[in-house]
Amino acid sequence: MKKQSISKEVLQMLDGVVESKATKEKLEQEASAARHEYKKQLEGAANLLHDQASKSDALADQFFTEEGVLYKGQLFLFDDEGALVVGMGPQVIEVEV
Incomplete structure (x- = not known):
């Protein structure tokens, strides 16, 4: 490899790229670790809710609806396949007539 001099400005730019x-x-x-932890927590919550809902109609009536459950600004609901889905709270759409 051939040795060459590089200006300070170029070295600073290269350092910036490396950093x-x-x-x-x-x-x-x-x-990646956060996605893994989120998936683990979501699956755990879904399994617990499925288990608890099988024992309690009240819980099933809360979570297994089209409206879902709003908690801390997050909307928890089950899709058609029974997977727990979490999204931002209810969306309000304003329609002008």
Whole structure:
């Protein structure tokens, strides 16, 4: 490999690229771990709700409806296949006539 001199400005730019790449990779690893934990928690909640709903009509009537349950700004509802879905709270649509 041939040795060459590189200006400080170029070295700073290259350092910036290396540092931002390392940050990106770290954040991707953290995001992957967060997705895994979210999936685990969601599956655990769904399993518990299915189990509890089989024992209590009141709980089933709360969660297994088209409206779902609003908790801390998140809407919890079960889709047609029985999977628990979490989304932002109810969406209000304004229609002008």
